[in-house]
Amino acid sequence: MNAVIGASISCAQPSGCLARRGFEDATMREIADEAGIGMQGVYEHFISKQQLYEEALLFRLDEIQTRVSDVIQSGTSETRLRALAEKYVAHFLESPLFFPVWEAHQFTCQWKLGGHCSQALQARTNKVMAVVDRLLQDAMDEGYLRPMNLRLLASVSHAVFNAVIQHHLQHEKKPDPKACADEMYELFMTGLGAKR
Numbered sequence: 309m310n311a312v313i314g315a316s317i318s319c320a321q322p323s324g325c326l327a328r329r330g331f332e333d334a335t336m337r338e339i340a341d342e343a344g345i346g347m348q349g350v351y352e353h354f355i356s357k358q359q360l361y362e363e364a365l366l367f368r369l370d371e372i373q374t375r376v377s378d379v380i381q382s383g384t385s386e387t388r389l390r391a392l393a394e395k396y397v398a399h400f401l402e403s404p405l406f407f408p409v410w411e412a413h414q415f416t417c418q419w420k421l422g423g424h425c426s427q428a429l430q431a432r433t434n435k436v437m438a439v440v441d442r443l444l445q446d447a448m449d450e451g452y453l454r455p456m457n458l459r460l461l462a463s464v465s466h467a468v469f470n471a472v473i474q475h476h477l478q479h480e481k482k483p484d485p486k487a488c489a490d491e492m493y494e495l496f497m498t499g500l501g502a503k504r
Contacts, residue, residue: 313380315463320358322386324405324409325338325339325342326339326361326364326409327405327406327407327408327409328405330412331361331412334357334359336350336351336357336360339357339360343388350402362426362428362429364409364433365409365410365413365429366410366428366429366432368403368406368409368501369432369433369435369436370432371399371403372395372396372436373432373435373436373439375395375396375398375399376392376395376396376436376439377429379392379395379439379443380392380439380442380443380485384449384450384452385443385446385449385452386447386448386450386452386497388443388446389443389444389447389452389493390489390493391499392439392440392443393469393489393492393493394485394489396469397472397473397485397487397489397492398485398489400477401473401476401477401483401485401488403410407473407474407477409435411470413425413429413433414433414466415428417430417433437462440462440465440466441462444458444461444465445458446462447472452497453497464496465496467494468496468499469492469496471495472491472492472495473488473492476488
């Protein structure tokens with residue numbers, strides 16, 4: 309229940325306090341005001357801003373995991389990579405204010421900057437990212453992608469994903485999920501990941 313409340317408070321509201329102001333600058337008062345509840349209501353569910361932030365991210369990570377779980381089950385790695393791109397795009401276009409929160413979280417965890425990344429949150433993040441790693445490894449094994457260091461390939465796929473999502477969210481009123489996923493897939497599959 310806390311996760312649902314946290315996600316709606318922090319990431320789903322139109323002004324998205326945590327997305328708009330960032331973790332450090334957002335106050336519990338602003339978060340409560342935005343959600344239309346009193347401070348007591350917030351503190352009944354969360355003992356700190358850190359807990360609210362983590363619950364919100366855990367909720368969103370569970371949503372992503374649920375969406376992509378069927379993608380890894382069947383088909384070639386090429387069709388699964390395209391389907392994965394479509395699922396991720398749909399998730400972030402439906403919850404656009406979660407995108408900058410997710411990006412900040414990823415950056416903090418990848419660079420081990422401490423801050424807002426508990427072991428539970430890191431474990432859940434790793435689980436979601438393991439799906440991408442598995443599909444990329446399968447694509448290399450099946451010859452769809454040229455063999456290279458998996459960490460580098462995963463970083464490049466993440467960078468392409470971020471660039472495409474950010475571009476569409478910032479420059480289009482109603483981004484088309486399929487066009488966005490197609491662009492992401494094409495940039496990645498014909499760019500660095502392309503088989504030579």
